[in-house]
Amino acid sequence: MAKIIPVASGKGGVGKTTFVANLGVLLAERGKTVIVIDLDLGGSNLHTYLGVKNTGVGVGEYIKKPREISFESLIFPTRYAHLYLIAGDALYIGVANLSYPIRKKIIAQIENLVADYILVDLGSGTNSYILDFFLMTYSGGDGTQAGALAIAEEAEKRGYTLSVVGVPKTVDNDLSYVQQSFGFATAVEKAVQCVSGAHAEAKAAYNGIGIVKVMGRYSGFIAAHTALASTDVNFCLIPEVPFDLEGEKGLLRALEKRLVDKQHLVIMVAEGAGQELMEHRIQEKDASGNVMLQDIAILYVAHLLTLLIAFIARVWELMLCMQPWLVEQKF
Numbered sequence: 001m002a003k004i005i006p007v008a009s010g011k012g013g014v015g016k017t018t019f020v021a022n023l024g025v026l027l028a029e030r031g032k033t034v035i036v037i038d039l040d041l042g043g044s045n046l047h048t049y050l051g052v053k054n055t056g057v058g059v060g061e062y063i064k065k066p067r068e069i070s071f072e073s074l075i076f077p078t079r080y081a082h083l084y085l086i087a088g089d090a091l092y093i094g095v096a097n098l099s100y101p102i103r104k105k106i107i108a109q110i111e112n113l114v115a116d117y118i119l120v121d122l123g124s125g126t127n128s129y130i131l132d133f134f135l136m137t138y139s140g141g142d143g144t145q146a147g148a149l150a151i152a153e154e155a156e157k158r159g160y161t162l163s164v165v166g167v168p169k170t171v172d173n174d175l176s177y178v179q180q181s182f183g184f185a186t187a188v189e190k191a192v193q194c195v196s197g198a199h200a201e202a203k204a205a206y207n208g209i210g211i212v213k214v215m216g217r218y219s220g221f222i223a224a225h226t227a228l229a230s231t232d233v234n235f236c237l238i239p240e241v242p243f244d245l246e247g248e249k250g251l252l253r254a255l256e257k258r259l260v261d262k263q264h265l266v267i268m269v270a271e272g273a274g275q276e277l278m279e280h281r282i283q284e285k286d287a288s289g290n291v292m293l294q295d296i297a298i299l300y301v302a303h304l305l306t307l308l309i310a311f312i313a314r315v316w317e318l319m320l321c322m323q324p325w326l327v328e329q330k331f
Contacts, residue, residue, distance in 0.1 A: 002111075002113060002117060003116065004118045005117065005120070006120040006122055007020050007119065007121055017040065017121050021046065024050075025080055027083075027117050028080050028083035031082065032082060032116040032117055033116045033117075034116065034119065035075060035084045035113055035117075035119070036050070036083070036084070036118075036120075037085075037086040037110065037118065038086065038088035039106075039122050039123070040121050040122060041059060042123050044059075044060075044087060046088065047087045050078045050079070050083070051079055052079075057069060057074060058086065061074075061089050071086075071106075071109035071112075074087070084115070171183040171187050171215060171222070172216055172217075172219045172222060173219070173222070173225075174219035187214070187222050188225045192226055192230050195226060195232050195233055195268065196230070198211070198266050199264075199266050202265065207264065208263075208265075209264070209266075210264075211266075212233075212267070212268050212269070213269050213271055214268070214271070215270070215271060216272055216273075217271060217272040217290075219270070220236075220237075223268050223269060223270040224236060226268055227268045230268075232266050233266050233267075233268045234265045234266050235251070235254065235255070235265065237269040237274060237296075238269075238272075239270055241273075245277060271293060272293055272296075273296055275293060278294045
């Protein structure tokens with residue numbers, strides 16, 4: 001009897017179809033006979049992930065012409081040995097909203113297929129259509145976890161036994177007991193490239209200042225690791241370490257000293273740094289319930305412009321004292 005693994009998620013764009021395609025290829029390479037089925041009928045595209053042109057019939061054709069086409073006839077091979085595909089075929093209007101009898105019929109047909117593994121790529125969401133096919137969810141961010149919770153609650157109402165295992169995912173690398181989260185290394189790598197560009201631009205201008213802002217609402221791991229990986233970062237600001245702008249030991253004074261010495265600087269900043277410095281901390285929330293942070297880069301730019309104006313004025317005053325003839329120049 002085939003092991004059936006349906007895959008769904010609370011929202012689209014989290015890698016559901018990518019997961020199905022890669023798992024199918026992996027199992028097939030290990031000698032298992034695998035059938036992958038595209039039941040994301042609102043936007044079927046599993047065939048493109050497997051390099052297959054959608055020229056044959058699919059589930060949509062079967063739904064519209066059940067007496068002319070058998071479910072088994074929808075199976076066709078892919079470029080990978082032991083891996084077969086049943087395409088979704090979204091060429092017909094209305095196939096994304098299947099009636100309950102049709103859903104039950106498709107489930108029965110899937111259970112009769114002969115294979116070691118059957119992977120079912122479902123659509124996103126938490127509606128009853130998804131739950132009728134659904135047996136398992138997989139890892140993701142806040143949206144996917146919320147979707148898994150909604151599915152589990154609906155399954156409980158129906159009296160289904162459903163276990164949901166959540167593996168939180170965050171690019172900020174701020175999970176306790178996890179050495180490195182998914183995407184963190186890539187985020188740092190790309191940020192280092194941005195720093196290199198900012199440094200080149202800042203160094204090309206007299207008293208040039210480059211500001212690179214990266215993700216990190218409440219953690220500065222990306223910013224800190226980028227600063228460590230790059231030799232071009234002069235100042236790194238993260239949410240975990242509060243700082244002052246004004247005063248002898250403030251950030252602005254340190255920036256001024258750096259400009260006097262090197263005539264350019266690069267600041268690496270996490271998006272959540274310096275929120276305590278905002279004059280009006282409005283606790284508005286976005287659609288996901290997260291507190292909307294104020295743009296810290298705007299605060300820095302405003303103060304840095306003030307710093308530069310004052311700095312240039314002092315330099316100009318010094319030049320006037322040293323070379324009085326400048327006063328006679330007309331601009």
